[in-house]
Amino acid sequence: DGGITQSPKYLFRKEGQNVTLSCEQNLNHDAMYWYRQDPGQGLRLIYYSQIVNDFQKGDIAEGYSVSREKKESFPLTVTSAQKNPTAFYLCASSAQTGRLQPQHFGDGTRLSIL
């Protein structure tokens, strides 16, 4: 079955450490997205990519970095510069960007601080 796979499901970060969250899709979608979800705040866009080797900052990109070397993969690195990283991180993809295109979501990674 086609879908989006996020790993790991749970992740713990030590102070000063960078961690990378994996997102892989086999839907052959061009566009991929990373969101952060905090309780009672809905989802906020961190980064998005419309095509391989290109990505754009979202509303809350500070302290995060991404890469898009392959169409199916869009990993997110939470750097030590992100001072409040505890959240639920969701990866999504869509066939292409465009307001008619729904986004498909993975099951998320929950990041906590040790």
Add this chain to the structure above:
Amino acid sequence: AQSVTQLDSHVSVSEGTPVLLRCNYSSSYSPSLFWYVQHPNKGLQLLLKYTSAATLVKGINGFEAEFKKSETSFHLTKPSAHMSDAAEYFCVVSENQAGTALIFGKGTTLSVSS
């Protein structure tokens, strides 16, 4: 700028009774609107979408929503609630023509009692 407001943070119903989750939006042009559902520690699943075709949109699991431009509303309804409907529901508007940014409401938690 576009925005979306979910009028209730929590809705409680009994099994077999109707469900109404309310959503108002603001938009400077004809929006695309979506409803997503999220079960605990899971990603978001698309329930239905409105993209300027029929104003009454039917989705999965018996849900439907009506787009009312005069009221700037997109309320989600279901005639008869099931225990499995208990989840968090998000109303989402597409911010721009490119669809690169979705604006999420803060969510409504639906509780279903037997």
